[in-house]
Amino acid sequence: MIGAGRWRSILSHAILMAGVAVIVFPVYLAFVASTHESSAFLSGVAPLWPGSHMAENYALLLDEGISTSGSPPLAPMLLNSLAMALMIAIGKIVISILSAYAIVFFRFPFRLTAFWAIFLTLMLPVEVRIIPTFKVVADLGLLNSYAGLSIPLIASATATFLFRQFFLTIPDELVEAARVDGAGPIRFFIDILLPLSRTNTAALFVILFIYGWNQYLWPLLITTETKYYTIVMGIKRMAAVADADPQWNLVMAAVILAALPPVLVIVFMQGLFVRGLVETEK
Amino acid sequence: MATVTLDMVSKVYPGGVTAVKDVSFDIADGAFCVLVGPSGCGKSTLLRMVAGLEAITAGAVSIGDRVVNDLGPAERDIAMVFQNYALYPHMKVYDNMAYGLRNRGMAKADIDRKVREAAQILELGALLDRKPKALSGGQRQRVAMGRAIVRDPQVFLFDEPLSNLDAKLRGQMRVEIKALQRKLGVTSIYVTHDQLEAMTLADQLVVVNAGRVEQIGAPLDIYDKPASTFVAAFIGAPPMNLLPATMGGAVPAAAATIGFRPEDVEIGHAGEGLQFTAEALAIEPVGAESFIHCRIGDATATLRTHGRSMVAPGETIRFVAPHGRLHWFGGDGKRL
Numbered sequence: 001m002i003g004a005g006r007w008r009s010i011l012s013h014a015i016l017m018a019g020v021a022v023i024v025f026p027v028y029l030a031f032v033a034s035t036h037e038s039s040a041f042l043s044g045v046a047p048l049w050p051g052s053h054m055a056e057n058y059a060l061l062l063d064e065g066i067s068t069s070g071s072p073p074l075a076p077m078l079l080n081s082l083a084m085a086l087m088i089a090i091g092k093i094v095i096s097i098l099s100a101y102a103i104v105f106f107r108f109p110f111r112l113t114a115f116w117a118i119f120l121t122l123m124l125p126v127e128v129r130i131i132p133t134f135k136v137v138a139d140l141g142l143l144n145s146y147a148g149l150s151i152p153l154i155a156s157a158t159a160t161f162l163f164r165q166f167f168l169t170i171p172d173e174l175v176e177a178a179r180v181d182g183a184g185p186i187r188f189f190i191d192i193l194l195p196l197s198r199t200n201t202a203a204l205f206v207i208l209f210i211y212g213w214n215q216y217l218w219p220l221l222i223t224t225e226t227k228y229y230t231i232v233m234g235i236k237r238m239a240a241v242a243d244a245d246p247q248w249n250l251v252m253a254a255v256i257l258a259a260l261p262p263v264l265v266i267v268f269m270q271g272l273f274v275r276g277l278v279e280t281e282k
Numbered sequence: 283m284a285t286v287t288l289d290m291v292s293k294v295y296p297g298g299v300t301a302v303k304d305v306s307f308d309i310a311d312g313a314f315c316v317l318v319g320p321s322g323c324g325k326s327t328l329l330r331m332v333a334g335l336e337a338i339t340a341g342a343v344s345i346g347d348r349v350v351n352d353l354g355p356a357e358r359d360i361a362m363v364f365q366n367y368a369l370y371p372h373m374k375v376y377d378n379m380a381y382g383l384r385n386r387g388m389a390k391a392d393i394d395r396k397v398r399e400a401a402q403i404l405e406l407g408a409l410l411d412r413k414p415k416a417l418s419g420g421q422r423q424r425v426a427m428g429r430a431i432v433r434d435p436q437v438f439l440f441d442e443p444l445s446n447l448d449a450k451l452r453g454q455m456r457v458e459i460k461a462l463q464r465k466l467g468v469t470s471i472y473v474t475h476d477q478l479e480a481m482t483l484a485d486q487l488v489v490v491n492a493g494r495v496e497q498i499g500a501p502l503d504i505y506d507k508p509a510s511t512f513v514a515a516f517i518g519a520p521p522m523n524l525l526p527a528t529m530g531g532a533v534p535a536a537a538a539t540i541g542f543r544p545e546d547v548e549i550g551h552a553g554e555g556l557q558f559t560a561e562a563l564a565i566e567p568v569g570a571e572s573f574i575h576c577r578i579g580d581a582t583a584t585l586r587t588h589g590r591s592m593v594a595p596g597e598t599i600r601f602v603a604p605h606g607r608l609h610w611f612g613g614d615g616k617r618l
Contacts, residue, residue, distance in 0.1 A: 176335050177368035181382035181429075182356030191381070195372040 027259075034058070034253035041248045057253045072226040074234070074254060080149075081213055081230040082261060087150035088212030089205050096156050097197065100163030101189055105175065115164070122157040126218060134221055144225045153218060159204055166200050167193070203276030206269050210262045231258040284346035284436040285311050286332065286469055291341035293327050293493075301327045303493045304341070309486060312467045314460070316501075318480035319490035320516070326441055328490065329473045333439050334358050345436055356385070361430035362439040366446060367422045369414040369429075375401075376410040379428045393432075400431040403462070420451045427459070431466070438463070438470040444479065456482060477517050481505065489513050511615040514541050520573060522609065523583040529558075534610050534618055541609035544573065544586035547601045549593075555604040558583075562593045574599070 029046060036051035061074045102108070103115050126133070133152050142148030170193070178188045194201075219230045229237075235258060238251050266273065286309040293302040302324040309315040317325040330336040332343055334355035342349050350358045361382075369378050376397055383393045401407045404424045414422055423443060430438055443459070444452045460483055463470050474480055480487055481501045489496040489504065489512075497509040501517075508514035514522040523544060527537040540556070548555075560576035560583065572591035575584050576599060585601060593599055610618040 171366060171368065173364040173366050173368035174370070176333075176355075177362070177364060177370075177429075179335065180333065180355045180360065180362045182385035183381070187385060192370055192372075198372075 030252045030255050033248055034250075034256050036249050038247040038249050053249065057249055058257070061250055061253050061257070072229060072234070074231065074257060076227065077229050077231040077234045078257065078261070080146075080228060081232065081258070083146055084149045084215065084219070084230055085209050085212035085261075087146065088153050088215075089208035091150060091154035092156040092159050092208050093201055093204055095154060096159035097163050097194075097201070099160045100167055101193065103160075104164055104167040105185070105188075118157050118160050120157075121155070122161070126153060130217065130221070137222060143222050144228050146228070148222050149215075149219055149228065149230070150212070153212065153215065156208070159208065162200065162204060163197065166197060170196065199272050199276035201276070202269055202272035203274075206265055206273045209265050213262050284469060285309060285344075286315075286437055286471065287342075287344040288328070288332070289342045289344070291328070291331060291343060292339050293324070293331060293336065294339045301493055302331070305490075305493075305495050306341075307488060307495060307498050309469055309471065312469055313485045314463050314470045314472065314483055315486045315488060316472045316474060316480045316484035317488045317490055318474055318477060318484075318516070319496075321475055323490045324493040325473045325475075325490045329439055329441055329471055332437070332471060333360055333362050356382075359433075359436040360439055361433045361435040361437075362441065363423075363426045363430050363443045365442045367414070367426040367443075369422055369425055371414055373413070374410065375406060375412055375414070375417070375425050375428075378414065378425055379432050382429065382433055396432045396434075397428075400428040403431065404428050419447050420455060423447065423455055427462070431462075435468065438468050440470065440472040442474055443472075445474075445476070452479075459483065477519060481517065487517075489516060491516075507617065508541075508609065509617050511539055511541070511611045514609060514611070518543060520544050520584045520586070524611075525578065525581045525583065527610070529556075529579065529581070536612045537610040537618055538613040539611040539615075540603075541611060542603040542607055544584045546607035547585050547603050549574070549585060549587055549599060549601045551602050553602045553604065555602040556608065557600065557602055559598060559600050562595050562597050562599055564595055565591050565593060567591065 029048075032047055032050050033041070034057055035054035036047055037053050040047055040051060063073055063075070099118065103111060103118075137143065137148050137152055140148075142151070174192070175188070178192055183191060214232060215230070216232045216236070219228075220233045220236070223229055223233075231254070235251060235254050238254060239246050288308075289306050291302060291305045292300070294300050305328060317328060319325045327336055331338050332345075334350065334353060334357075338351050342351055344350065345358060345360070355362075370381065373381065379397045379400060380393045383396060388396075397410075398407075401410055404427055406421070406424055406428055409417065409421060409425075414425065417425065426443065440459070444455055447455060456479055459472075472479075472483055474483075484501050486498065487501045487504050488498050491512050497504055497513045504513060505517055508517060508522065511524055515524060522541045524539050524541045527533045527540050529540065533540075542556075547558075558578055560578045562574055562576045563582070564575045566573040566575070567590055571589070572587050573584055574587065574591055574593055575582060577583075585599075612618050
């Protein structure tokens with residue numbers, strides 16, 4: 001740090017640690033809660049130290065689920081979420097990188113109009129267009145299907161916009177060099193553009209995977225069969241039970257399990273993710 | 283290898299800006315042609331039209347016997363070296379050079395042979411496994427050259443390839459490019475705004491101004507007989523002194539401007555020629571020579587003298603511009 005005194009260093013570390021504590025403590029509480037019996041919560045005071053029922057809570061959830069609250073086993077729900085998140089993330093990237101490629105590198109009529117039309121849809125999140133979208137999906141017979149879970153969420157103005165901004169930084173000379181080298185549009189895309197956007201794609205993948213994984217409202221609307229339930233909506237069903245106390249230990253275990261995959265994605269893709277967000281020089 | 287012919291070539295951009303107007307010239311097989319001019323004069327547009335990167339509005343460009351107007355850059359059998367090198371950042375040096383050949387569907391063994399040959403010529407052998415990021419400016423420049431060489435093109439096109447290098451390296455690369463072009467004997471077109479590069483590299487110099495060709499010829503012919511005041515002022519450093527003709531004694535009838543090169547004057551002598559009296563403004567000693575900037579009436583001029591100058595700023599100096607070394611230009615700027 002520039003002209004940093006010892007105290008400034010201590011202070012900034014203290015602030016960072018406080019920030020970490022604020023974020024980590026609830027996660028810790030959730031973890032602790034998932035290791036107790038359900039009776040541990042009846043007093044209204046949450047325990048602060050891990051209990052002894054961790055293995056049985058998690059095993060119960062993954063294999064059987066809580067049948068009393070209409071919640072299927074967690075393992076298939078996790079798989080559903082994974083499938084949905086992957087389809088959304090990959091689908092979004094494929095579609096948006098292609099549209100950005102068209103918008104930036106090709107001259108066609110209404111090119112700008114197309115761009116602004118895409119850009120305008122940024123202002124229409126899923127929730128705003130949810131009723132018409134539901135109607136379309138229902139009419140297409142896509143209720144209770146993976147296609148119905150993912151396709152309506154795939155079109156992405158944000159990703160298109162980000163890819164466009166990145167493509168604009170690619171020097172014209174590079175495009176021209178490729179033309180002189182005899183690379184047609186498809187060759188150029190595959191041999192040059194895709195490898196160059198590797199880090200951006202990775203960063204977007206992480207963001208979009210988490211976006212897909214965290215979808216709640218949409219899966220809640222279009223799935224009625226338990227075998228298409230996703231984990232995030234499943235948690236809600238576990239917590240909101242009628243005529244019984246919610247089993248907080250199991251709910252918290254489900255929360256921990258649901259939070260794991262996004263965390264793993266970030267951990268494993270961290271290097272690329274950070275470079276994709278920070279790197280500007282090509 | 284081939285001749286290159288431009289026949290009444292024009293470029294009008296959508297929106298009506300004319301970048302190039304009715305340009306015609308031929309480049310002989312194996313010749314090194316340099317297009318030189320100030321920025322925005324259309325010289326790069328000309329080059330890009332030969333390359334096929336820019337559509338030709340009117341006229342015809344031929345390479346060899348083929349009119350190439352409607353061919354894409356890859357079909358014209360040319361290779362281009364760009365100002366910023368335009369190396370593919372994610373590819374190793376080897377792949378950068380091999381990429382164009384792969385796209386042509388050449389056999390792997392042939393590609394390997396060609397790339398290694400070019401690497402040897404350019405002394406890139408040790409760098410083949412590096413990425414462009416790990417190379418210095420000069421090395422990147424060589425790779426860009428290598429990418430051009432491996433294709434065995436009919437024509438090399440250079441778009442200000444040295445302008446991103448520092449002065450010393452630029453001088454060195456200039457010599458190398460010239461030697462390489464001699465050795466390979468490939469017809470080359472080279473665009474630059476640097477008149478020194480233009481003078482030293484060219485077999486054929488084309489001075490471009492405002493989208494038109496101002497003069498074509500051998501560099502020294504252009505230096506000795508500039509066709510217009512523009513060329514006179516552009517070629518040569520420091521440029522030719524241009525003074526209103528009223529300052530001369532025996533002036534040709536139509537003359538509006540007298541020109542003389544800084545090195546053609548004799549300071550302090552009273553020989554044959556136009557006599558001038560001037561006030562020295564500043565002295566630039568460069569070592570082997572000195573430049574004296576001086577004022578003559580309302581105009582300024584630069585004089586060059588060997589060795590150190592004894593003149594101090596503010597002093598009055600007399601010099602003679604010999605008759606044989608004078609250039610006369612008419613009111614339209616054309617040489618008389």
